[in-house]
Amino acid sequence: MSITIDQISKTFGRFQALKDVSLEIPEGKLTALLGPSGSGKTTLLRIIAGLESSDSGRILFGGDDVSNLHVRDRNIGFVFQHYALFRHLTVAENIAFGLESLPRKQRPTKSEIRQRVAKLLEMIQLPQLAGRYPAQLSGGQKQRVALARALATQPRILLLDEPFGALDAKVRKDLRRWLRALHDEFHFTSIFVTHDQEEALELSDQVVVMSQGQVEQVNEPTDLYARPESRFVFDFLGHVNVVSGVVKHHKLVQGDAWVSLPGQKSDQEAQLYLRPHEVHLARAPAIHARLPLRIEAISLIGSEVRIELVPVGWNSDEIWEVGMSHNEFARHNPSRGELWYAVPDIGHLFVADSAQPRSVDWAYTTAANASNM
Amino acid sequence: MAAEHHRVGDQPWVRRLLIGTAVLVSLVLLVIPVVVIFFQALSAGWSTFTGNVLDQFTLHAIGLTLLVAALTVPLNLIFGTALAWAVTRFRFPGRKLLVTLIDIPFAVSPVIAGLLYLLLYGRNGWLGGWLATHDVQLMFAWPGIVMVTVFVTCPFVARELIPLMQQQGSEEEEAGVVLGASGWRIFRKITLPNIKWALIYGVVLTNARAVGEFGAVSVVSGNIRGETNTLPLHVELLYQDYNVVGAFASAALLATIAILTLVVKAFVEWRQSRPTILTPEKGGV
The missing domain is CATH 2.40.50.140 (Nucleic acid-binding proteins)
Structure with missing residues (x-):
């Protein structure tokens, strides 16, 4: 499902977080929102998710205006920076949460949910941890569980807020490759926020460089590095x-x-x-x-x-x-x-x-x- | 480790002096008075004690005290949770003022609180006159007692919850809503388990104060024996009647409630301080 961002603006008090941002996120691609802190990238991601409302402008999913659709009904997967796993639920219960939250008519039966969770645990290579609580997991494991939880309801859009920010370098590299492979297999439309240029260039199909609430440049990673269009992009990339x-x-x-x-x-x-x-x-x-x-x-x-x-x-x-x-x-x-x-x-x-x-x-x-x- | 108990420079005699002083002060100020209460209550024998406790006015006082607590605790549970939710999950003008206002019952003397209610809702008060014409009597009746008790105890639950909810943040709830959960489901499955022990702690404190409140209640109760007398007021009334043993019998009941509260409080504190689930394991991605 493609995403269209149409003239989105947002202010917090006197601070203008986003200035008239328009963007096209192609279907099935992995797009990076890259920029220094305060550039508005996380705010934009949260507006796309519906966790934040914009002051003006529209968000379209596959051509449908979802600006007034509640986050609950947008059917997106969202991975939070600090995972936001439910600390009082086990890994399996965390992953099952979205499925169990579906309206009664669409909700799979208990045994179907159990099967789906087992399959997701296989996918994230952690089936032995189903009964653990989040506090018993390492950072990388938490991140995988957060991804499985977000993908459980099979959303067509996956949004990730600084997905690897809190992990050490080695784990980060492994997870990056793993996410790339996952994306290539399932082909959802993904957007991830990062301030790490290397991560953006390595992982994404398209990079959106942001600065001070505006889009500086949108390009494929190779073009972006070879042909920066502004001083900012030049300074920011390498x-x-x-x-x-x-x-x-x-x-x-x-x-x-x-x-x-x-x-x-x-x-x-x-x-x-x-x-x-x-x-x-x-x-x-x-x-x-x-x-x-x-x-x-x-x-x-x-x-x-x-x-x-x-x-x-x-x-x-x-x-x-x-x-x-x-x-x-x-x-x-x-x-x-x-x-x-x-x-x-x-x-x-x-x-x-x-x-x-x-x-x-x-x-x-x-x-x-x-x-x- | 032993090193943690012996700070550098602490002479043995310094340690002994400090510990000794603490023990002595606790004995004189806390332990001996509590022991004396039970000692006095039972000084005329067990049958006198049960007679005193089963006296109809004492029984009524117990009943009224329990009624006040039973109404106050749920009211403040709902109020405290709602307030903590509002100030930690939303940004709105006046939010900081609200957090400050919640402490007023702690800052104001309970007697003043009682007087304010009397001035407002009493027969000659601003609202009291109107209420009287509609045949509603709040002051010198049990509703008044409940009202002032709610006022005096309203910060406990909110005060426990606000720092905890601030620290936990709202990411888990946001994750819940993105996954399509309804507001009620999020509260039941995510928020409530996260704040459970703080909530219970707040309830224990609220209950203890509701049962033991004297100052505010004494102003609005009117001390009508068998009608508006709570247990703490009853103790004073009996004492003024020169029924010392009776007064101590009722005091012993209050002391028992207090000790039970302490036990529950200690248990909840222990549960709260325990890390949610053990320690994270090393290694493995």
Whole structure:
């Protein structure tokens, strides 16, 4: 069942939590609502569920307006951040709760409910825990029970509020894969809220980036990372290296640093955003850029060596980060305190107040310059 | 562990002095008076004691006291639960004021409370005159006693529930409503089990106070023997009649109720402090 969010606004007192949000959630897809705390993502999820009412706007499930439908009658599955398991009911009773709450006519018989619960316990791989109480479960087990409980009435929409937020890293990874597999098997429409970009990119089919009560960008995970449409999305998704300066004679200049920008108008303020993998390091400046940096720290852990650098003779608000393969690292053997030059391959230029970036590609120059490395 | 009992720097004599003082004070102020009550009540023999207890006015006082408690407890149970529900589950203007107002019966002297009711509902009171023309008498009759007792004991249940319900939050109830449960089913299956022991604790306290209330009741009762005399008032009345043994017999009844209350209270506290279900197990996802 697809979900349409149509011009939803919501204020709490003087705080505007959502500003005229419109969104299309495709049927059968797993959508992430990603944003920092206070961006309105949880409020939006609760409005979709019907746990919160919007000040204006409509919510449609599969084309039907459900804005005035009570949460009880929306037939959605909802997984709460802290699981919200019923502490005085056993695992099996928790899972059966939704089925037993059905109106008498639709309610399955006692033995059918028992069978359904047994099947769900199989699905979450915890049949041996049917008689336990929530306080006797680990965090990951609680999360699974919460999912089984939400899925018991076979809702066509599953909403998850920070589903893995309270779990440790290892359990989180396992559960993520498990949820993905579950989703691929049953094909309900799911929305989950997260502030973890990695989680959003790894798990979802579509990511909705939110900031200050508004939708910043909606994209598939790969596009979102490769083509951020705003500074906010750039900053929020992964590390970014920034050169900010003034354009003069087709060059972005700041202090001792410059990057050539063929065709760019002069006397404009501009920022060049560079992802760690869109830059490489060289002992000497390239033809198209001179960005002197000193190595501050080297981290060898992971599939790539991560090198942190600080600008020399110019300024940057944040530390620079450049990735290097272990092979290359062994060849060039950079060490702390040395002076190196960053060579941009691809960049994203924000000029003055414009919200949208322009992509810059120096590939042809770098190819010619590769022997410098 | 022994280390928890011996704080660093505590000399043995400091410990002995503190414990000794506590024991002595408890003996003088609590234990001896209670023992004296029973001792005095039985000082003229068992048959005199039963005679005193079975005296018709005493029996009536017992009956009236139980009636007051039987009406007060359910009223305040419903009121306290509803109030706690309202202030912990909803946000509305005046919510904080309401939480403060609920404490007024604790802050105001019960005698003042009795006087206020007398001024309001008495024959010459603001509402009393109108009530009198309709032949309704509240003051100097049992309804008045129930009214002031309800007033004096109304914070107990709410005070027990509010912090607990605040701490538990409303997520479980939200989960229930998302799963399609009706309001009543949510209350019965989720809310009530969660607050059960706090509720019982509140009831025990309400009951103890309802049975023992003297000040407010004495103002509005009129002390009519065999009609508006509750057990605590009866004790005073007998004492003023120089029937000391009789007074102590009734006092012994009250003391017995108090001790029973303490036992129930201790049990409920023990149940409440017990973690809901053991401890979570380690390992396994």
